[in-house]
Amino acid sequence: xxxxxxxxxxxxxxxxxxxxxxxxxxxxxxxxxxxxxxxxxxxxxxxxxxxxxxxxxxxxxxxxxxxxxxxxxxxxxxxxxxxxxxxxxxxxxxxxxxxxxxxxxxxxxxxxxxxxxxxxxxxxxxxxxxxxxxxxxxxxxxxxxxxxxxxxxxxxxxxxxxxxxxxxxxxxxxxxxxxxxxxxxxxxxxxxxxxxxxxxxxxxxxxxxxxxxxxxxxxxxxxxxxxxxxxxxxxxxxxxxxxxxxxxxxxxxxxxxxxxxxxxxxxxxxxxxxxxxxxxxxxxxxxxxxxxxxxxxxxxxxxxxxxxxxxxxxxxxxxxxxxxxxxxxxx
Numbered sequence: 001x002x003x004x005x006x007x008x009x010x011x012x013x014x015x016x017x018x019x020x021x022x023x024x025x026x027x028x029x030x031x032x033x034x035x036x037x038x039x040x041x042x043x044x045x046x047x048x049x050x051x052x053x054x055x056x057x058x059x060x061x062x063x064x065x066x067x068x069x070x071x072x073x074x075x076x077x078x079x080x081x082x083x084x085x086x087x088x089x090x091x092x093x094x095x096x097x098x099x100x101x102x103x104x105x106x107x108x109x110x111x112x113x114x115x116x117x118x119x120x121x122x123x124x125x126x127x128x129x130x131x132x133x134x135x136x137x138x139x140x141x142x143x144x145x146x147x148x149x150x151x152x153x154x155x156x157x158x159x160x161x162x163x164x165x166x167x168x169x170x171x172x173x174x175x176x177x178x179x180x181x182x183x184x185x186x187x188x189x190x191x192x193x194x195x196x197x198x199x200x201x202x203x204x205x206x207x208x209x210x211x212x213x214x215x216x217x218x219x220x221x222x223x224x225x226x227x228x229x230x231x232x233x234x235x236x237x238x239x240x241x242x243x244x245x246x247x248x249x250x251x252x253x254x255x256x257x258x259x260x261x262x263x264x265x266x267x268x269x270x271x272x273x274x275x276x277x278x279x280x281x282x283x284x285x286x287x288x289x290x291x292x293x294x295x296x297x298x299x300x301x302x303x304x305x306x307x308x309x310x311x312x313x314x315x316x317x318x319x320x321x322x323x324x325x326x327x328x329x330x331x
Contacts, residue, residue: 012196014136014189015151015226018160018214019200020207024231026053027313028200028306029153030079031321032330037077038322041148044135045070045081048128049155054081058315065089067135071315073322080147082135089127126166126183133186157199157214164190164197165221196226198330199301203230203292215301227330228296230305236286238279246283251276304328 015032019025026047033045044067047054052062058070063083071079138146155163162168166183189195197218201211211228218225236243245251253272260267260275296303306324309317 012194012226013149014132014192014195015149016154016160016164016190016195016197017151017200017229018154018157018197019229019231020157020202020210023200023202023207024313025156025200026051026057026153027318028198028229028231028321028325029151030054030057031318032198032325033079033149033151034071034073034318035322035326035330036149036151037071037073037079038075038326039077040075041077042146043077043079043149043151044147045079045151045153046084046132046135047082047153048084049153050083050085052083053153054083057313057318071318074319082131084128084131086124086127089131092131123179125163126179126186129164129166129186129190130182133182133189136189154197157210160197160214161217161221161223164218164223166190168221191222191224193224196224198226198229200229200231201296202232203289205288205292205295208292208295212295212299215299225301228299228301228303229325229330230293230296230303232308233289233305234285234308236282238282243283243286246279251279302329304330 015029015036017025017029017032019028029047030045033043037043045054047063054070055062058079058081060068060070060081063081065083065085065088067080067082069078070081073079132150132152135147136150140146154160165187167187199211199214201207215225215228238246242251253276256272256275257267260271265271304325305328306321309321311317313321
C-alpha cells in the first residue's frame with residue numbers, strides 16, 4: 001500500500017468517523033479499519049450508538065461488550081470490534097474507581113445506572129469516549145500498545161462536536177474528582193495531533209451543508225478535522241458527446257431504438273421511453289454531483305471520493321474501499 005500523503009505528520013492513533021445518516025459512515029469506518037490493519041497491524045473498531053452496525057457490516061453475530069475479531073487483513077493484520085454500551089461502561093467505571101463490584105451490579109438491577117445516564121447525558125458521553133481512551137492507552141505485559149490504531153464509528157455530524165467535547169458536557173457535573181480527571185484526559189487525546197475526525201458525506205445539498213457546518217463546529221471546539229470522505233460517487237457510462245447530446249435534448253427516440261436493434265434487443269416503445277427517462281435522471285444526478293463537488297472546493301480539509309458500490313457492500317467491497325482510501329492518502 002502507498003505511504004501516507006504527509007510523511008511529516010505523526011501517524012494517527014485515533015480516527016473518529018462521523019457523517020449524516022445514510023452516507024455510509026459505518027461502511028467507511030469498517031473500510032478504514034481494514035486499511036489500517038493492512039500491513040500486519042492490530043486495529044480496534046468501536047461503535048457507540050447501539051445499532052450493531054459493525055456486526056451487520058462484517059456479517060458476524062451481534063457484538064457483546066467485549067472485543068472480538070471481525071476480520072483479518074492482508075499481511076496478517078487484525079480488525080477487532082467493540083460495541084460500547086453506556087451502562088456496561090458505567091459499571092466498569094464504578095469498579096475501576098470505586099471498587100463497587102457486586103454493589104455496582106445491584107445498582108444496575110435497580111435501574112440506578114440508567115437513571116444516572118438519563119438525567120446526565122453528558123456522563124454517558126464521558127463513559128463512551130472514556131472506553132475509547134482506555135483502549136488507545138492500553139499496553140500489554142511487554143509495555144507495547146495493544147492496538148496500533150483505533151477507529152471510532154461515532155454519532156452523526158450534527159452531534160459530533162458535543163459528543164467529543166466532553167469537558168463542556170461535564171462542566172456542570174463535576175469540577176474535581178475522577179470524572180473531571182477522566183474528562184480532561186479524554187480531551188487531551190481528542191485534541192491531539194494523533195487524532196482526526198473524518199466527515200463522511202454524499203454529493204447532495206443537505207449532506208454537504210451539514211458537513212461544512214460540522215467542520216466549522218469542530219474547529220470552534222478545538223477538535224482536529226481529518227478528511228472529508230465523499231461516498232457513493234456515481235460514475236457515468238456515457239462519454240462527453242453523449243452527455244452533451246442528452247443535456248441538449250437532441251437524443252431522439254429513433255436513435256435509441258436503432259441502437260437497441262443493433263444490439264439485438266427488442267426495442268419496444270415502453271423500453272425506449274424508459275431508457276430515455278433514465279438517461280435524463282442520470283444526467284440530473286451527474287449535474288447535482290458536479291454542483292456539490294464545487295461546494296466542497298473551498299473546504300480546508302483533504303477530500304477523498306469513493307465510488308458507489310452497485311452490488312452492495314460485502315467483505316470484498318470493503319477491501320476495495322480500504323485500498324481506495326489508502327491510495328488517496330488516508331492513513
